[in-house]
Amino acid sequence: MDEIAAAIADPVRRRILELLREDRLTAGRIAAHFEISRPAVSRHLRVLRESGLVRDTVVGRERRYELDPTRLAGLLQWLTQFTRAEAWERRFDALETEVHRTRRERRTGGSPTSREERTA
Incomplete structure (x- = not known):
């Protein structure tokens, strides 16, 4: 290297x-x-x-x-440790999961907990 x-x-x-x-x-x-x-x-x-x-x-x-x-x-692999790409990928994966969860809740009327919170 x-x-x-x-x-x-x-x-x-x-x-x-x-x-x-x-x-x-x-x-x-x-x-x-x-x-x-x-x-x-x-x-x-x-x-x-x-x-x-x-x-x-x-x-x-x-x-x-x-x-x-x-x-x-080999050099590229070594350099990637100094980038935050992996951290961003995890954040984007978490954001995607949250977006899908929110969409699903909206289609089904929300979870029981979220319905109770809206009426309270």
């Missing part, structure tokens, strides 16, 4: 991953998106390749790079 985190720490490498999210690209097409030299882009691609986030395939005379998102799974 540390190797993955180190690889995505650089903004250029994160942008390369974004570019590769959509399509397989050559180093030249990737480099066209940056104001840095092609050798610098190649070094970034090497870091991404060595971390396993990117793999390359030779097609004729070209080397095409593509994203391998499976290597992000």
Whole structure:
């Protein structure tokens, strides 16, 4: 996981991953998106390749790079502990249960306790 985190720490490498999210690209097409030299882009691609986030395939005379998102799974799992998504999911489940209970009570005229409270 540390190797993955180190690889995505650089903004250029994160942008390369974004570019590769959509399509397989050559180093030249990737480099066209940056104001840095092609050798610098190649070094970034090497870091991404060595971390396993990117793999390359030779097609004729070209080397095409593509994203391998499976290597992000461990980092993603670790990061989710810092989000409140699970807590929100439980709250939404509880809210959904309450909405269904309230609707059911309205259709059936309410529970005996709620009828007594309304007439009191």
